[in-house]
Amino acid sequence: MALVMRKHSFFTSHLSEAQETYFQHLRFTTVLSARIFVVFLLLILHGIFPFWLTRAASDRIKVINKTLQERVKRIEFFHSDYHSSI
Secondary structure (H helix, E strand, O other): OHHHHHHHHHHHHHHHHHOOOHHHHHHHHHHHHHHHHHHHHHHHHHHHOOOOOOOHHHHHHHHHHHHHHHHHHHHHHHOOHHHHOO
């Protein structure tokens, strides 16, 4: 029984930190992976044809970074002393 509880805790601790269900987290990571894959393709094309897509990848990286920074702020707010004292 203790082994089952530890596996459950191990499996759910990150989800709890992120304040997401399993499927919310799966959706977020799937969408993020797809966005990163698009950036990968854009960079390959830009590497082959340097005159194409000169800002496409960097613009998308900025959007991805903004999304991740907002996510970190949301998680930090949830775990902050201020929030827990409300």
